[in-house]
Amino acid sequence: MKKSTTGLLLGSALVVGLSGCATSGAQSSYDQKAWYNHPLVCGVAGGLIGGGIGYGTASDSDEDKGAAVGATLGTIAGALLCAEPNAEEPAAAPLDSDGDGVTDDIDECPGTPAGVAVDAVGCPLDSDGDGVPDFQDQCPGTPAGVKVNSLGCEDDVALRGVNFEFDSAKLTPAAEQNLMHVAEVLRNNPNVNVRIEGYTDSTGAASYNQKLSEARAISVANFLASQGVNPQRMSAAGYGEENPVASNDTDQGRAENRRVMLGEQR
Template identity: 50%
Template sequence: RDFGGISFLSRSDIVPFALAGVGAVRDDVQGDHDVRPMANVGAGARMGLPWLGMDLRSEFRVIGQHESLSAPGEDWLIDYRFLVGLQLPLTPFFAAPADPPAGPLPEEEECEVAVVDPVTGRTDCRTDSDDDGVDDTRDACPSTGPGVTVDAEGCPLMADTGQDSDSDGVMDANDTCPDTYPGVTVNTNGCAEPQPLVIPKLTFEFDTARLTPDAREVVDDITLMLQGQPDLTVEIIGHTDARGDDAYNQKLSEERALAVRDRLVAQGIDDTRLSLTGRGESQPVASNDTEEGRAANRRVAFWLYID
């Protein structure tokens, strides 16, 4: 039984192939009967003909029969065959006739970007609006500027975008710490340097240590920066306005620093990287004579250090 041929080319006028198979042969020699195993290997080629899907086929086979009665004393009886013939598919005789085309096929368009289908050989036109080498049917970023290097989906590679996600002056392609909090001074790698950090939105309501929604958003952004720079440690410094006595304000400033630390720890920052200080009302940043000034003084600030 043949196991079939292996073609080495898929679309060619002349297609070479190889074949192999195993089977059995019944010997009948002078009244002796026996069934012996056999094997065959071969190679050949077929050439397409323009009629009914026919091929002209030629092949060479080597057929071996093990311990044949026709060759006593030999391990194998070897036979060599060279065959030439026509190969005719049965499909044309059973398939329904194809409908005739409604009209003449349209002529192929001339276009700047032509894509050839590897299976059908059909040439289709494609447009490339932004001239980035990726046709519009596959372009996820169809407005890329000229000369920009793009990926397989037509979007700019990071190194060519000039993007600076955290606005620290270091482009993303070179930024080792891409989540630095806005306004933080960074080194040439985009990582924070030791410095004080005062954030106006990190404030509290009067006489509370509860984080406001704006303050929670600030702490969450600081968390991202600390996660991206593990060698950074932080001193958290709480402050109050001038209303109330000194001892009460000192305790309240420490509670505000603790509230910030607890939120950082809850989001995965190791508490060994965080230290607390309460400064009470001793370091105002605005006048305590106005409500706006007192609101600015009810705050938490940071000192950033490199461990």
């Protein structure tokens, strides 16, 4: 058998073997790589293949040169065949800058305050559809189509449940609890300035009632300020027994007239 034929047969056998190793290596886990799939081993095998092919196919005068060139190329090719592929970097998780549970790529209302309930596109809920989000709405449940102010109210609103000690401007504990919600709404409307107006019933002297109503309005403003509402956003005034909303001839009517009103300053 000729030397060239021998070299080709040897090279072919080694090519088949190396191909099997490379294929097996592609199918196996690189965490538990078989020894014959290591790039160093494949490089050695590739060198033998290349050297054998180069030696077997070279002319008699160039056998050594052919073997050297073939061995070099075979080593590189073998090592590359068994090299581990570059691990794909995991895709970055979509950002949710305002932490509302809706990722930035679909969030139509970025910058929603923490804790505010949002819809599927990241916008604050507006349950009554008046254009004022729930977390800023002092008057939830406004009828459809009614024009409202920045607080979500049709007009000035009586602060229900805001009562005082008898003949005093001291807020009751229950009144303070109710005002905490008002303070939260005002904090969520930082660009809205409000009026706080105090009223009494007609019992007693008008001058005394005027001073008492003013003291009560100021008491409400001070409490709201203690809850984080900027005092410069609020004005407080007393109107005594003016502008009654019910008859002063009945207990129920007088109770309705003893009120604190909240309205937007324009």
